[in-house]
Amino acid sequence: VTVFVGDLNKNLIDAWNSDNLPIYEPGLDEVVKRCRNKNLFFTTEIDKYIEECDIIFVSVNTPTKTSGMGAGRAANIKNCELAARNIANIAKTPKIVVEKSTVPVRTAESMGRVLAANGHGLKHQILSNPEFLAEGTAVQDLLKPGRVLIGGEQTPEGLAAIERLAGVYAHWIPRERIITTNLWSSELSKLVANAFLAQRISSINSISALCEVSGADVREVSRAVGMDPRIGPKFLNSSVGFGGSCFQKDILNLVYLCESFGLTEVAAYWQSVIDMNEYQKNRFVQNMVQTMFNTVTGKKISILGFAFKKDTGDVRETAAAYICKHLIAEQAEIHVYDPKVQKEDMLREMQYTCGINEETCNKYITLHSDVNKCLDKAHCIAVLTEWDMFATLDFKKIYKNMAKPAFVFDGRNIM
Numbered sequence: 001v002t003v004f005v006g007d008l009n010k011n012l013i014d015a016w017n018s019d020n021l022p023i024y025e026p027g028l029d030e031v032v033k034r035c036r037n038k039n040l041f042f043t044t045e046i047d048k049y050i051e052e053c054d055i056i057f058v059s060v061n062t063p064t065k066t067s068g069m070g071a072g073r074a075a076n077i078k079n080c081e082l083a084a085r086n087i088a089n090i091a092k093t094p095k096i097v098v099e100k101s102t103v104p105v106r107t108a109e110s111m112g113r114v115l116a117a118n119g120h121g122l123k124h125q126i127l128s129n130p131e132f133l134a135e136g137t138a139v140q141d142l143l144k145p146g147r148v149l150i151g152g153e154q155t156p157e158g159l160a161a162i163e164r165l166a167g168v169y170a171h172w173i174p175r176e177r178i179i180t181t182n183l184w185s186s187e188l189s190k191l192v193a194n195a196f197l198a199q200r201i202s203s204i205n206s207i208s209a210l211c212e213v214s215g216a217d218v219r220e221v222s223r224a225v226g227m228d229p230r231i232g233p234k235f236l237n238s239s240v241g242f243g244g245s246c247f248q249k250d251i252l253n254l255v256y257l258c259e260s261f262g263l264t265e266v267a268a269y270w271q272s273v274i275d276m277n278e279y280q281k282n283r284f285v286q287n288m289v290q291t292m293f294n295t296v297t298g299k300k301i302s303i304l305g306f307a308f309k310k311d312t313g314d315v316r317e318t319a320a321a322y323i324c325k326h327l328i329a330e331q332a333e334i335h336v337y338d339p340k341v342q343k344e345d346m347l348r349e350m351q352y353t354c355g356i357n358e359e360t361c362n363k364y365i366t367l368h369s370d371v372n373k374c375l376d377k378a379h380c381i382a383v384l385t386e387w388d389m390f391a392t393l394d395f396k397k398i399y400k401n402m403a404k405p406a407f408v409f410d411g412r413n414i415m
Helices: 010-016 028-035 046-052 078-090 107-116 138-143 156-169 183-214 218-226 247-260 264-291 319-329 343-354 358-364 371-375 395-400
Strands: 003-006 040-043 055-058 096-099 125-128 148-152 178-182 300-304 333-337 365-368 380-383 407-410
Touching (some): 003 010, 003 046, 028 138, 046 078, 055 078, 055 156, 078 107, 096 107, 096 156, 107 125, 107 183, 125 156, 125 183, 156 178, 178 183, 183 218, 183 247, 183 264, 247 264, 264 319, 300 319, 300 371, 319 333, 319 343, 319 358, 333 371, 343 358, 343 365, 365 371
Parallel strands (some): 003 040, 055 096, 148 178, 300 380, 333 365, 380 407
Antiparallel strands (some): 125 148
């Protein structure tokens, strides 16, 4: 199988063709270097390869809308439509178009209508093939997935397209792990999967608040509950809150869908998962300020980790950004160390998600490349990403160099 990855952003494609890939993911660098310019190519010549390829994956950004109908909840599928229009204009032979982006239910219907109006008399097939890769383990998730989901029209042509894509995956994935459904079930399954995972995090975080006031240990409660085979242990680690590009966006999308169909109580139920996540982040930073004698103004606050989870440099919707936003409001001196986060990504996230501009960030936040300099003479340490290295730091030595009384706020329960 020969794969062409296309993007309009030349700088991004140049990065994919370089020795410094634009994202960090364990194992990805090795895969790209092994396959690049053999059967994997990165290009800006999108129109050329639309015509040449048989199967086209649409993997575009679908951010939450910031204005108009559904602002703050609905997904903006503009990029999906633009991609479909481009395919319809360029393709001279029938294509299998695979919707890979996370989208609202029935987006494939809209894309299908655009593809049908192609002016060439062609009948393209559209499939839904949501990805279930987790950042930090994406390569292994791709090589050994729990399942691959393919949805398509339940017509002879649609079923043939499903089988053709399933045949590609069958090169390395057992057929029993390849699930086929109709289009709408596939689209909704992605939103529901992320909603269920986020729900577990919010559930254990709500219990962490009860544990703190009752004398119970949330780690012990989590372990006891997780040993029940009906529940299982995954996503039961209490924390400062979930982040990333998927969980909040997908739940908000689900809430908007439910509201659109008049399912008010269902929408309120899933909105509560988001509300609990916000509560947990606010509770964390309030505890920091109150514990430090109700003021952090001018105090050095060391933040360990800015990425939303370990083994990635992704900062989208990271809980650390929200914590920093509140600490900036308190005029704290914030010092951040993260082994993979770049300063430009941190600044972009603070602006986009928290509305704090670069000038303000540079005034209050210092990003360090040396963890010891980040921690030296700190009044407190807040662990906001569960990087393995943080659990192995010599905190006895670190404590000696901290301002006293010194505090540690473990937002990931790794210490």
